[in-house]
Amino acid sequence: MPLEHQHLRYNPLRDSWVLVSAHRMKRPWAGQVEKPAEEHIPRYDQNNPLCPGNKRANGEVNPEYDSTFVFENDFPALQPDAPDPGSDQDPLFQSKAARGVCKVMCFHPWSDVTLPLMKKEEVVKVIDKWAELVKDLGTVYPWVQIFENKGAVMGCSNPHPHCQVWASNFLPNEPALSDRCQRAYYQKHGEPLLLQYAKQESEKKERIVVESPDWLAVVPYWATWPYQTLLLPRRHVLRINDLTADEREGLAAIMKQLLTKYDNLFEVSFPYSMGWHGAPTGSYLEEDNSHWQLHAHYYPPLLRSATVKKFMVGYEMLAQEQRDLTPEQAAEKLRNLPEEHYKTRQT
Amino acid sequence: MPLEHQHLRYNPLRDSWVLVSAHRMKRPWAGQVEKPAEEHIPRYDQNNPLCPGNKRANGEVNPEYDSTFVFENDFPALQPDAPDPGSDQDPLFQSKAARGVCKVMCFHPWSDVTLPLMKKEEVVKVIDKWAELVKDLGTVYPWVQIFENKGAVMGCSNPHPHCQVWASNFLPNEPALSDRCQRAYYQKHGEPLLLQYAKQESEKKERIVVESPDWLAVVPYWATWPYQTLLLPRRHVLRINDLTADEREGLAAIMKQLLTKYDNLFEVSFPYSMGWHGAPTGSYLEEDNSHWQLHAHYYPPLLRSATVKKFMVGYEMLAQEQRDLTPEQAAEKLRNLPEEHYKTRQT
Numbered sequence: 267m268p269l270e271h272q273h274l275r276y277n278p279l280r281d282s283w284v285l286v287s288a289h290r291m292k293r294p295w296a297g298q299v300e301k302p303a304e305e306h307i308p309r310y311d312q313n314n315p316l317c318p319g320n321k322r323a324n325g326e327v328n329p330e331y332d333s334t335f336v337f338e339n340d341f342p343a344l345q346p347d348a349p350d351p352g353s354d355q356d357p358l359f360q361s362k363a364a365r366g367v368c369k370v371m372c373f374h375p376w377s378d379v380t381l382p383l384m385k386k387e388e389v390v391k392v393i394d395k396w397a398e399l400v401k402d403l404g405t406v407y408p409w410v411q412i413f414e415n416k417g418a419v420m421g422c423s424n425p426h427p428h429c430q431v432w433a434s435n436f437l438p439n440e441p442a443l444s445d446r447c448q449r450a451y452y453q454k455h456g457e458p459l460l461l462q463y464a465k466q467e468s469e470k471k472e473r474i475v476v477e478s479p480d481w482l483a484v485v486p487y488w489a490t491w492p493y494q495t496l497l498l499p500r501r502h503v504l505r506i507n508d509l510t511a512d513e514r515e516g517l518a519a520i521m522k523q524l525l526t527k528y529d530n531l532f533e534v535s536f537p538y539s540m541g542w543h544g545a546p547t548g549s550y551l552e553e554d555n556s557h558w559q560l561h562a563h564y565y566p567p568l569l570r571s572a573t574v575k576k577f578m579v580g581y582e583m584l585a586q587e588q589r590d591l592t593p594e595q596a597a598e599k600l601r602n603l604p605e606e607h608y609k610t611r612q613t
Numbered sequence: 614m615p616l617e618h619q620h621l622r623y624n625p626l627r628d629s630w631v632l633v634s635a636h637r638m639k640r641p642w643a644g645q646v647e648k649p650a651e652e653h654i655p656r657y658d659q660n661n662p663l664c665p666g667n668k669r670a671n672g673e674v675n676p677e678y679d680s681t682f683v684f685e686n687d688f689p690a691l692q693p694d695a696p697d698p699g700s701d702q703d704p705l706f707q708s709k710a711a712r713g714v715c716k717v718m719c720f721h722p723w724s725d726v727t728l729p730l731m732k733k734e735e736v737v738k739v740i741d742k743w744a745e746l747v748k749d750l751g752t753v754y755p756w757v758q759i760f761e762n763k764g765a766v767m768g769c770s771n772p773h774p775h776c777q778v779w780a781s782n783f784l785p786n787e788p789a790l791s792d793r794c795q796r797a798y799y800q801k802h803g804e805p806l807l808l809q810y811a812k813q814e815s816e817k818k819e820r821i822v823v824e825s826p827d828w829l830a831v832v833p834y835w836a837t838w839p840y841q842t843l844l845l846p847r848r849h850v851l852r853i854n855d856l857t858a859d860e861r862e863g864l865a866a867i868m869k870q871l872l873t874k875y876d877n878l879f880e881v882s883f884p885y886s887m888g889w890h891g892a893p894t895g896s897y898l899e900e901d902n903s904h905w906q907l908h909a910h911y912y913p914p915l916l917r918s919a920t921v922k923k924f925m926v927g928y929e930m931l932a933q934e935q936r937d938l939t940p941e942q943a944a945e946k947l948r949n950l951p952e953e954h955y956k957t958r959q960t
């Protein structure tokens with residue numbers, strides 16, 4: 267079977283290739299071992315600036331929130347009023363103004379839960395808040411990036427369940443590339459790239475992790491991270507705020523399923539960075555964005571165990587991303603994991 | 614001064630933008646702390662497969678080498694004989710054959726030295742071997758990627774000073790993109806992008822870390838990693854094997870200077886991934902590659918201290934790379950560091 271040997275696969279969303287070297291999992295690992303994720307997090311910690319009722323760095327006090335809670339990032343990478351740097355006209359020294367806002371969103375008042383351990387209704391509230399933020403910030407900003415860094419290994423410095431929302435006056439590199447690729451595909455094939463993709467994966471089955479009437483989570487054919495997944499609706503949906511109430515419930519359910527499988531893989535709170543991509547907003551709201559399909563990317567770093575991750579380093583940074591097991595192997599492993607969370611099984 | 618506020622900068626080698634948020638270094642860090650690099654490595658370790666005279670995983674015994682030593686990677690991501698996977702013709706499920714070789718190159722017989730601590734003549738031997746490998750593998754393969762992962766935080770699992778050389782039958786994403794950008798610039802401006810860039814940086818001075826009559830090391834205007842540098846010759850040189858004997862000596866000297874400054878920054882053996890980019894080889898040897906200029910990229914992850922790195926995670930993976938200090942601030946810091954290595958100063 268040739269797909270057990272090394273080969274290249276094409277990522278149509280990024281117009282790039284990934285090197286798949288299936289046999290490389292066989293090599294021994296004597297390199298860096300991560301600290302396993304902290305498993306005993308107190309429900310409330312008086313020193314945690316994300317907990318209800320606590321004081322944050324800027325002196326503000328959080329309300330006694332009982333669902334989601336959104337506030338402005340105290341150390342924002344994007345501010346609404348940054349001056350225009352003015353370009354020196356030289357093509358090699360180009361700069362541009364960057365303006366925006368950075369928000370933090372707590373998922374739940376308790377520090378000791380994560381999305382898969384929250385109730386479905388609570389996850390629906392998270393989705394509703396995401397939709398609200400995209401709608402509101404999207405009236406002004408062309409791009410609203412919702413993302414979650416989960417786990418210390420992904421640069422997350424606070425165990426309280428939360429994500430971030432950064433809105434900008436520019437279309438960042440990744441969505442700009444994805445926009446270009448989806449547009450070109452649509453022009454050529456007359457149907458959105460990701461809709462055709464979802465249909466085919468739904469028939470092929472081999473890369474599916476979980477599916478429901480409305481949603482699909484697959485290890486994409488072109489996955490670069492070991493257990494990377496792509497989560498998307500079956501219906502043509504441009505933005506997260508276009509989801510119906512039923513679809514939001516379905517999304518909460520499939521997120522819980524997917525993230526439970528992730529946690530069950532190595533019996534650890536699975537680290538990842540995830541984020542939503544949908545049609546751009548702001549002035550793009552007046553344009554035709556039929557080529558877009560809403561989707562979430564999950565990029566989890568773990569490769570071999572709860573403490574050994576994949577390093578995207580030398581060859582990957584300088585030449586091309588490379589993976590050590592096939593997407594089909596990864597999907598099969600995830601698919602076959604129990605639906606019940608290892609933490610609730612133990613009790 | 615507007616460059617102290619957030620703004621975007623353009624990377625002409627990758628046709629992409631980076632978000633520069635200078636003021637973000639002010640935020641406190643409560644996140645992951647890396648293990649500091651091991652400072653007491655034995656010169657010879659009988660269990661280290663890279664040391665002279667030792668047995669490797671495949672049973673082969675290393676010679677008692679006294680300079681550089683090259684061997685085939687025992688767990689190669691690329692092999693010369695992988696079968697063609699055959700594409701299923703669908704634009705969403707494209708695959709291609711990947712063939713090549715992966716070599717490991719030890720820099721020195723001793724485990725307790727690194728490039729900045731080696732003698733200049735010894736570093737020249739490393740450069741000569743790089744040139745030889747690019748020349749030899751380049752007769753067959755279009756791309757020969759020389760790269761070094763240094764430090765456990767960059768996925769390096771062996772402290773013995775070494776790099777890797779992966780040659781492939783395809784032009785990987787990163788060099789393909791760089792080729793496209795340099796070609797377009799050359800067609801428009803009639804001179805290689807990086808030659809014009811080196812001239813301007815040499816005049817502007819503010820981003821220079823070290824320079825010599827033949828070489829220049831700068832924190833590029835578009836740097837994404839905190840202390841990223843670009844090392845390149847002043848003369849128009851296509852490939853590393855085109856360097857004259859004098860230029861190789863000059864390169865050894867400036868590498869020692871740059872890497873000494875890196876180590877001195879946080880008084881630790883500075884982790885990084887680095888690699889060489891030059892004009893493609895194989896069948897490209899017969900084409901005009903005047904748009905290319907040989908250069909090395911250094912991507913070091915440390916941001917705040919010997920144990921706190923920059924995380925390229927959520928926003929960076931999903932939207933756009935973001936940095937927390939300006940390239941000018943980084944260059945100034947590096948430039949002002951002593952030329953003598955902290956380890957030789959201490960003794």
Ligand SMILES: O=P(O)(O)O[C@H]1O[C@H](CO)[C@@H](O)[C@H](O)[C@H]1O
Nearest residue numbers: 576577578579580581582588768
């Ligand atoms: O070949 P090594 O040193 O075992 O492995 C290291 O470098 C490779 C090339 O950048 C990466 O693919 C691996 O993830 C990394 O751990």
Ligand SMILES: O=P(O)(O)O[C@H]1O[C@H](CO)[C@@H](O)[C@H](O)[C@H]1O
Nearest residue numbers: 421923924925926927928929935
């Ligand atoms: O905003 P945080 O959680 O402090 O910071 C984390 O996420 C940001 C956005 O991906 C990154 O730029 C930082 O490097 C990372 O540590």
